[in-house]
Amino acid sequence: MKSIRIFDTTLRDGMHAVSHQMTPEQMATIAARLDAAGVDTIEVGHGDGVGGSSMQYGFARATDEEYFKAVAKVLKKTKFAVLLIPGIGTVEDLEVAMEYGVNTVRVATHVTEADTGEQHIKFAKQNGLETIGFLMMSHMATPEKVVEQAKKFESYGADRINITDSAGAMLPAEIKVRIESVLDAVSVPVGFHAHNNLGLAIGNTLAAIEAGATSVDGTIRGLGAGAGNAQLEVLTAAMSKAGYETGVDFYKLMDLGKDIIDNIMDRPQIISNDALAIGYAGAYGSFMLHSRRAAEKFGVDARDILLELGRRKTVGGQEDLIIDVAIELAKKKAAL
Ligand SMILES: CC[C@H](O)CC(=O)C(=O)O
Numbered sequence: 001m002k003s004i005r006i007f008d009t010t011l012r013d014g015m016h017a018v019s020h021q022m023t024p025e026q027m028a029t030i031a032a033r034l035d036a037a038g039v040d041t042i043e044v045g046h047g048d049g050v051g052g053s054s055m056q057y058g059f060a061r062a063t064d065e066e067y068f069k070a071v072a073k074v075l076k077k078t079k080f081a082v083l084l085i086p087g088i089g090t091v092e093d094l095e096v097a098m099e100y101g102v103n104t105v106r107v108a109t110h111v112t113e114a115d116t117g118e119q120h121i122k123f124a125k126q127n128g129l130e131t132i133g134f135l136m137m138s139h140m141a142t143p144e145k146v147v148e149q150a151k152k153f154e155s156y157g158a159d160r161i162n163i164t165d166s167a168g169a170m171l172p173a174e175i176k177v178r179i180e181s182v183l184d185a186v187s188v189p190v191g192f193h194a195h196n197n198l199g200l201a202i203g204n205t206l207a208a209i210e211a212g213a214t215s216v217d218g219t220i221r222g223l224g225a226g227a228g229n230a231q232l233e234v235l236t237a238a239m240s241k242a243g244y245e246t247g248v249d250f251y252k253l254m255d256l257g258k259d260i261i262d263n264i265m266d267r268p269q270i271i272s273n274d275a276l277a278i279g280y281a282g283a284y285g286s287f288m289l290h291s292r293r294a295a296e297k298f299g300v301d302a303r304d305i306l307l308e309l310g311r312r313k314t315v316g317g318q319e320d321l322i323i324d325v326a327i328e329l330a331k332k333k334a335a336l
Pocket residue numbers: 013047048049108136137164165166167193195225285286316
């Protein structure tokens with residue numbers, strides 16, 4: 001049986017879906033149950049990673065340190081990870097995380113900008129952390145470009161490369177070619193992170209595994225940016241049927257969904273019209289709630305904002321453009 005490593009990102013990507021408002025106590029409860037269910041690694045913190053709590057990305061309910069402290073107390077076997085987007089998070093933020101026992105970092109860059117992660121990867125490696133290069137918005141680059149960027153991560157010392165479908169915009173064949181091409185070119189393992197904007201998160205994740213990915217991400221109830229991530233209890237059940245070993249008790253994941261996650265969700269994690277617009281346009285998953293708010297404020301359709309953001313090939317960190325686009329659309333509407 002092929003063994004696949006599970007990364008749960010409920011306590012990081014899931015934060016986008018609740019406007020980063022989980023409490024440290026909720027995080028501790030969820031982390032303890034993920035640990036008891038046998039999840040290999042959990043990623044914790046603001047949706048935009050360490051240092052993300054800000055006016056631009058949304059203030060979290062608590063500080064990074066408060067979340068790390070709460071989660072560190074309950075973990076027994078599960079590895080403790082953070083996401084670091086260079087420019088949002090810094091090496092200093094990572095040092096703080098390490099004080100609380102964080103032992104894995106995923107350094108996340110736009111798919112064409114792996115070089116912005118060089119110092120962070122080197123720092124993490126020098127300090128004994130497992131270090132993963134996480135290529136966001138992988139649909140925006142050709143397989144050749146993805147390979148070039150993955151090789152850069154590997155040259156800085158990354159232990160693993162993650163292909164990330166941030167916008168939930170890719171079809172299974174697009175995932176497969178990227179993963180196979182990267183695996184042909186690097187000697188480190190490859191993982192995959194899905195979003196469900198086109199309803200393909202589980203299928204795409206299975207396609208990624210078939211293409212050779214040995215780690216996959218998911219969240220309980222699919223809680224995450226846009227239409228959410230691959231729903232972990234569903235994914236692990238499907239993986240079990242497909243003959244993959246995850247080490248996870250998916251009954252325990254289902255119970256966690258029913259007992260805790262259902263009660264903290266702001267809204268059902270469905271493929272809403274706005275989420276579908278993200279997948280269709282290839283816009284950034286975490287732009288959804290920001291676009292909804294801007295649409296309401298300026299009296300325009302959030303889907304139009306998201307389609308325009310996709311057309312402009314906007315990337316994470318350009319949240320301020322959402323307002324610009326909303327104002328432009330409102331002006332055009334007024335001129336009609
Ligand atoms: C804003 C960071 C983003 O949520 C990272 C991630 O999970 C993705 O690109 O899908």
